[in-house]
Amino acid sequence: MPPSGLEPYDAVLLVSFGGPEGPDEVMPFLRQVTGGRGIPEERLQEVAGHYLAFGGRSPINDQCRELLAALRAELDARGLDTPLYWGNRNTAPWLGDTMAQLAADGHRRVLAVTTSAYPSYSSCRQYRENLWDAWDAVRAAGTELQVDRVRHYAQHPGFVDANTDAVRDALAKLPDEVPHLLFVTHSLPTAMAATAGPPPRSDNGSYVDWHQSVAEEIVWQLRRSTGVEHPFDLVYCSRSGPPSQPWLEPDINDRLAELAAQGVRSVVVSPIGFVSDHMEVVFDLDTEARETADELGLRMERAATAGVHPAFVSGLVELVLERAAVERSEPAAPSVIDGGSPGLLRCPADCCPNLREPARPALCQAPAAG
Incomplete structure (x- = not known):
């Protein structure tokens, strides 16, 4: 070639x-x-x-x-x-x-x-x-x-800046308020979340930690540019497991109800867990969560995905x-947000394990030690 x-x-x-x-x-x-x-x-x-x-x-x-x-x-x-x-x-x-x-x-x-x-x-x-x-x-x-x-690449500045701009655009539709920010991603079984990322990992696993760091970076950028401190939460959507199986919480609809009970009047929903408007976004957020917000009397604006x-x-x-x-063995300093992780080019065998089929092979894996 x-x-x-x-x-x-x-x-x-x-x-x-x-x-x-x-x-x-x-x-x-x-x-x-x-x-x-x-x-x-x-x-x-x-x-x-x-x-x-x-x-x-x-x-x-x-x-x-x-x-x-x-x-x-x-x-x-x-x-x-x-x-x-x-x-x-x-x-x-x-x-x-x-x-x-x-x-x-x-x-x-x-x-x-x-x-x-x-x-x-x-x-x-x-x-x-x-x-x-x-x-x-x-x-x-x-x-x-x-x-x-x-x-x-969730902690790459390009992904974070795109989501930050989207939140700014949503906030501009609520100029007289300081909305509560809800950063949303797909829920996972807690056992799967806890094993996400290479060891050593926090008790939450890298999946939760990375979403939390992206949310914090967006809030920090907003505060730096506007001087406004927005309260925020990381919430989840699209749970599909049986009730007996623990999944990541809180569900966005449950959190909306809690916020309304606390007197919150408006929210901006930012789907940082998705790169584009998947069905989880257009149904779980634009349909179900919006219906919940309307029933609770909450003003809700949904920020765009990175797209x-x-x-x-x-x-x-x-x-x-x-x-x-x-x-090519050339210098290449990875670009990440402050305090962020560059992630992995090759994942170790025990990174994000397949809990159902532990022996199933995966490409782009690091060679075994030794």
Whole structure:
């Protein structure tokens, strides 16, 4: 392959979760996502109703198309002609098909960028397991393909600045108040959250700690620019486990009720756990949480996700350039918020473990010690 400007990589692969694009795809998608987890059929039907209320179409694939276009424009603006591909874990374009296409097109060093910013099993290792499956199929077909990925990036300034701007825009719609800020992410089983990130980790795990640090950085930036100290909480949405299984709390709806009882009049909801408006955002926040706020008499403004904010898109390209520089053994100081962690390029075997299938292999893993 000719030089691309991102040597040694000759292609960039955007890896996303995927989502249905029509009513007939909803149940197959949900069964794909929840396979082997014993989720009751009635729960799947309930979640299917969320999608069907929006025509059976998740917004995530269209947003991936927008992100691909924005990344292509940013790469071109920097004089980088590296081919850009897209593969999903749970719907077309399937990651395995895209990996096979990469091999067929002659690529041999691929850099993956996931649409998930935080360390945890579901937001990191599960992506790496699916990358392994796709890579292993290509290898079994006779092509040696090396796939790396950019580091975790929730604490990259580009991601944080995009979310900070979004909160500022939401606050501007409530000019006469000091709203309570609710930073939202997807809930996880507490056992999964506690094992997120490489040891040593706090009792909360890196998933919670990273979200907390992003929230604190946004609040600090707001205070620095406006002088206003906003009260805030980290809250959760989209719990799906049985009542007997502990999950991260508080749920956003429960916290809204508590705030209303305390006399709070307005809130800004910032979905920092999502890079774009997934179904969890448009249903759990824009629909359910807004209904809760309306019933409680709370004014609620929802901040945008990072989406295709220029700071976020530029930051992703910077992460790609940083990773390429590391592979060329060039100096590459990772860009992070004050006090933040750069995350990991290669995850140790005991990082964000798969609690159901501990032996399942995952790509982009650090070699065993010794």
